[in-house]
Amino acid sequence: MKFVVQKEVLIKSLKKVYRATSNKIANFSFDKIFLHVQNSFLNLTYLDSEVTIVTKVKLVYSDQDGSIVVSIRKFYEICSNAQNGSEICFVFDEKKLTILYERSKFSILIFRESEFPKLINWTSQVDFRISQIELRKLILSTKVSIGSHDTRYYLNGILLQNNENYIRAVSTDGHRLSVSQTYVKFSNYEKFSIILSKRGVVECLRLLENSDNLLRVSIGKKDFKMNMDDFSFCVKLVNGNFPNYQDIFLKTNKKVVVLDRIQFKNMCQRAMILLNDKNQSACFVFESHLAKITTKNFNHGEYEETIKVQYQDSIIKICLNVKYVLDVLNIIQCERIKIEMIDSISYVRIQGMSNQLSFYVIMPVRI
Incomplete structure (x- = not known):
């Protein structure tokens, strides 16, 4: 299998995945990225115990579909050191992945696909669309009051709940409380109340841009997912009951x-x-x-x-x-x-x- 990609296009998507691994990279089991070539696109998938990130890259050339698992740290370091404007060529055989650009040639070992965790399919209970900038503002407005390593684990995150055509975000550490809401048009209104973990908050802010482009948000029993054309992000929800903050406004x-x-x-x-x-x-x-x-x-x-x-x-x-x-x-x-x-x-x-x-x-x- 052989495929070619523009360096800037690859790094833009690869950064979204690599940044999510920076605090997990010491764990060897999480130092893996799944590369899947299909229909002239390269899908980059990272998965650990809390989050799943999938990004999509348009290829310059590919001779066939296929998939491999490699070290994300080495893959990122090799690709990011290519000169801007260059094309990176990848050649895969049964034992190694060869990376070529300019006069450089790297060969890195691959892992068995069975060593990469399997993606778990789940059914969403609520789906809605919201612009990236509105969701980013909602999180930025409330993240300041998130608890820090609180034994009351449900305080180490942001409460997201809907009320008619509004989504409200609430956070508290017991000493202060932040509340913000934004307008959202629900096609099929169904009430929800979830707690987005601190890790989920950090990754959302890394991925969301100050753009009016709409993304689709899906909420399941245990998961929160954002979908765009070029990436998807999923994080496990905090299992707990958020304090009844509305009593203080009486x-x-x-x-x-x-x-x-x-x-x-x-x-x-x-x-x-x-x-x-x-x-x-x-x-x-x-x-x-x-x-x-x-x-x-x-x-x-x-x-x-x-x-x-x-x-x-x-x-x-x-x-x-x-x-x-x-x-x-x-x-x-x-x-x-x-x-x-x-x-x-x-x-x-x-x-x-x-x-x-x-x-x-x-x-x-x-x-």
């Missing part, structure tokens, strides 16, 4: 502060100068038309700043993790934001004034 009588996002962000960044990893909390005081922040570090000193805001309610004093506040302000792109509070011991809700589809909740710090 409280009323909220105090609302409206202020400039950049001005507030700069104030919080200056507050971080005297803080450290062990102490990242600051005291916020909101009173008539003013917002004041104070921080204290016994080793370095104190910081205090006051800015003008739109607020005409009673004085409220609350302590928050400044890093959590900055994380939210870096995600929100609106010029003005609103901060909703109830009292000094209840949650704070932050939202962009021109974006009603996303909001963020931060729990106060008790000092």
Whole structure:
């Protein structure tokens, strides 16, 4: 079997697969890629215990269909070192794969196809289409609150659920919560609620582009899958029950502060100068038309700043993790934001004034 492919075309697809293996490459059983030539296309398949990625490459030439299994690390390193604009020729016999370009010749050993895990077919329960950029924004807006190695494993991911013609993404680590939603038109509406793992979140962000091209999303009992013309990605879902986050929105009588996002962000960044990893909390005081922040570090000193805001309610004093506040302000792109509070011991809700589809909740710090 012999086939030829353009270097740039191959590397663009191969990178999508190789990046998913970077943290698994130490495990020899996962250092394999399945190459399948069919109808002048090369399919690259990677599979481990959590994810499956398949990409498709248009070939310049192929003399017959066939398939082989090789080391993904060596395959990537050899192909990526070819000069841009060159064509890479692959010749396969029963024992080795020969790779030719320019004046270079490589011969690498192959594995038996039986050593490569078998793809498991599953039936989807929900299918819908969404643009790459909308799904990417949805994940980017909420990934900041994903738990990190939490023993409550269901917090180490993002909850995805639908409500009529909207998909909502929710994440929380117990100290903060992010909620975002986007419009999706369902051809056959069927309610779903799944938890996308942290690994799935990372790989989705690697694969999704800032493009309006539609992709098809399929959801099964245990799997989440994205399909495009040139790639497909599948990841196992987290098996667990996400906390009932909607209970915290039942409280009323909220105090609302409206202020400039950049001005507030700069104030919080200056507050971080005297803080450290062990102490990242600051005291916020909101009173008539003013917002004041104070921080204290016994080793370095104190910081205090006051800015003008739109607020005409009673004085409220609350302590928050400044890093959590900055994380939210870096995600929100609106010029003005609103901060909703109830009292000094209840949650704070932050939202962009021109974006009603996303909001963020931060729990106060008790000092």
